[in-house]
Amino acid sequence: MNAVWKVGVVASTRTETPTGRSIQIDVPGWGGNLAGQHVDVRLTAPDGYQAVRSYSIATASPGDRLELAVDRLPDGEVSPYLVDDLLPGDELELRGPLGGWFVWRPEQTGPVQLIGGGSGIVPLMAMIRAHAASGSTARFRLLYSVRTAEDAFFVPELEQLASAHFSIDWVYTRVAPEGWPVPAGRVGPRVLESSTIPASEMPAVFVCGPTGFVEAVADALVALGHAPASVKTERFGGK
Amino acid sequence: MGIISRGFSGRSREHNPDLPPGQFLTTDFPVLSAGPTPRIDTAEWSFTITDESGLMHRWSWDELMALPVEDIATDIHCVTRWSKFGTSWRGVSLDTLFAGIDTKYAYTMVYSYGGYTTNVPLADLLGGKAWVAFEFDGAPLDPEHGGPARLLVPHLYFWKSAKWVRGIEMRKSDDPGFWEQNGYNIYGDPWKEQRYS
Numbered sequence: 001m002n003a004v005w006k007v008g009v010v011a012s013t014r015t016e017t018p019t020g021r022s023i024q025i026d027v028p029g030w031g032g033n034l035a036g037q038h039v040d041v042r043l044t045a046p047d048g049y050q051a052v053r054s055y056s057i058a059t060a061s062p063g064d065r066l067e068l069a070v071d072r073l074p075d076g077e078v079s080p081y082l083v084d085d086l087l088p089g090d091e092l093e094l095r096g097p098l099g100g101w102f103v104w105r106p107e108q109t110g111p112v113q114l115i116g117g118g119s120g121i122v123p124l125m126a127m128i129r130a131h132a133a134s135g136s137t138a139r140f141r142l143l144y145s146v147r148t149a150e151d152a153f154f155v156p157e158l159e160q161l162a163s164a165h166f167s168i169d170w171v172y173t174r175v176a177p178e179g180w181p182v183p184a185g186r187v188g189p190r191v192l193e194s195s196t197i198p199a200s201e202m203p204a205v206f207v208c209g210p211t212g213f214v215e216a217v218a219d220a221l222v223a224l225g226h227a228p229a230s231v232k233t234e235r236f237g238g239k
Numbered sequence: 240m241g242i243i244s245r246g247f248s249g250r251s252r253e254h255n256p257d258l259p260p261g262q263f264l265t266t267d268f269p270v271l272s273a274g275p276t277p278r279i280d281t282a283e284w285s286f287t288i289t290d291e292s293g294l295m296h297r298w299s300w301d302e303l304m305a306l307p308v309e310d311i312a313t314d315i316h317c318v319t320r321w322s323k324f325g326t327s328w329r330g331v332s333l334d335t336l337f338a339g340i341d342t343k344y345a346y347t348m349v350y351s352y353g354g355y356t357t358n359v360p361l362a363d364l365l366g367g368k369a370w371v372a373f374e375f376d377g378a379p380l381d382p383e384h385g386g387p388a389r390l391l392v393p394h395l396y397f398w399k400s401a402k403w404v405r406g407i408e409m410r411k412s413d414d415p416g417f418w419e420q421n422g423y424n425i426y427g428d429p430w431k432e433q434r435y436s
Contacts, residue, residue: 003435008243043244043249044241044242044244044245044247045243045244045248045249046242046243049249050241050261051247051249051250051263052261052319052320054319054320077250077263079242079247081246081247090244090245091244092244093241094244096420098435099422100422101417101421104414155282155299192374211270212384213271215276215383218275219277222275227352228274228277228353229274229354231274231275232273232274233273233274233275234249235269235271235272
């Protein structure tokens with residue numbers, strides 16, 4: 001069933017960062033997805049040429065509306081089209097939902113540490129939204145690493161969702177905002193130790209971002225005592 | 240043909256007969272794995288093949304290195320749609336490792352350090368089609384790419400080429416491994432675009 005291509009219609013788009021935007025799509029027959037799953041997107045040129053890429057889904061709603069959030073890769077083939085050219089009313093072909101590993105289900109009651117780099121926030125956003133929508137009281141903590149404040153996706157909604165059960169720690173790797181208490185720098189062992197749920201609480205950890213970020217974070221988490229099996233990773237490397 | 244994407248022209252129209260359907264070429268070597276990268280010391284590394292009687296054949300790192308080593312030049316195809324042409328590896332053929340194994344079973348489960356598994360029919364491991372590889376591009380295989388040694392089964396999607404490989408168990412039936420239980424195809428032929436279950 002998931003192997004079937006479905007036609008979605010772009011309902012709206014929203015600029016998220018200087019290089020990225022979110023796209024809200026109505027896909028009749030979609031029927032929802034788990035938080036953290038991804039979808040294949042297929043574009044077709046007038047001469048029949050097709051290009052397909054996988055994107056994480058930022059939503060985990062039960063219905064036929066889903067949201068993607070895409071960062072423009074400088075030499076990408078599909079992402080510049082999605083970020084710059086796609087308009088409301090345009091049709092897209094989608095196949096999915098795909099993947100059953102990097103997912104969070106509302107039945108999970110244990111603490112969850114999310115660690116995202118840049119547009120790696122997308123599948124984590126689906127988990128944060130699913131957590132809020134289900135009224136889950138599981139402890140959620142997000143460490144979100146961005147180059148500068150303007151490179152963060154979903155900022156107003158993230159701030160709005162912060163609650164007794166969901167907290168956010170920001171890390172700025174290039175430029176920190178005015179008055180930020182710590183200088184800009186990468187996510188290393190010290191930041192992870194001070195700004196994430198400790199290994200002793202045995203959180204489920206989801207890490208998503210560029211390969212170098214994910215490698216460094218996952219290595220440091222294991223060094224801090226997290227069981228490797230409790231750390232799930234998702235990386236983007238291909239263009 | 241799908242619906243036309245208004246304003247989309249795409250990049251390349253050159254049909255490359257070496258590129259399986261739905262793939263694009265990259266010169267990078269992207270990393271994809273489900274969790275942290277295990278670090279395995281070759282002094283503690285071993286590789287085993289277990290047959291249906293439970294008999295385990297075991298090779299230490301030094302014993303593996305003492306076997307005939309082959310140079311492998313091959314294209315590789317990842318299910319996430321990148322393909323990389325002309326990669327060069329060194330490793331020991333599975334034909335060599337299976338030479339002394341007596342089995343009537345037709346399927347295998349491949350095990351990795353870190354807990355990863357993947358299922359591969361025995362016929363796809365034999366006949367010069369698969370290796371335990373420990374060098375990439377003339378250098379020891381990086382841990383993030385599966386070092387110290389990974390399975391190399393380049394005629395299937397690359398998730399079948401299990402990183403950090405530690406052993407193979409003979410199986411009577413084609414039971415799904417890790418990704419195969421998580422939505423991916425049981426066999427994974429890139430030329431038939433067998434991506435998902």
